[in-house]
Amino acid sequence: MDLSKILSIAGKPGLHKMISQSKSGLIVESLLDGRRIPAFSHERISSLEEISIFTELDDVPLKEVLKSIYKKEDGKKTISHKSSANELKALMLEILPDYDEERVYVSDIKKLISWYNLLVEKELIDLEENTNEEEKSTEEEEASTEQ
Secondary structure, three states, rough: OOOOOOEEEOOOOOEEEEEEOOOOEEEEEEEEOOOOOEEOOOOOOEHHHHHHEEEOEEEEEEHHHHHHHHOOOOOOOOOOOOOOOHHHHHHHHHHOOOOOOOOOHHHHOOOOOOOOHHHHHHOOOOHHHHHHHHHHHHHHHHHHHOO
């Protein structure tokens, strides 16, 4: 699952996929409606690869949290982001029991859930790719210890 080209742009709903670069920014395609629009360098643009969730100990990359939801839901959509605050918090406790309840707001959980459901709908979450990456890194570690 490569989240480096999936972007969140402040002030624009949903997620966007980076298509190409231009002189003044990026050309992105909305995952909601497929429209291509420019995203300028002065806008707050975040790659999902760079985002993490606060926990009591360390920050957990968004990729790991999405994997947890994917495994819990067997690759299907989860509850709606419009569910009650209690339901959203309960889900968050299931997938990331040590998340920092003071710094992770209900609005953050809503955004996480809506992003997850959108990524599942567009079939952009793939655990097989991660398994192959883990196998390669394990093989590389074994090869380096043998030398």
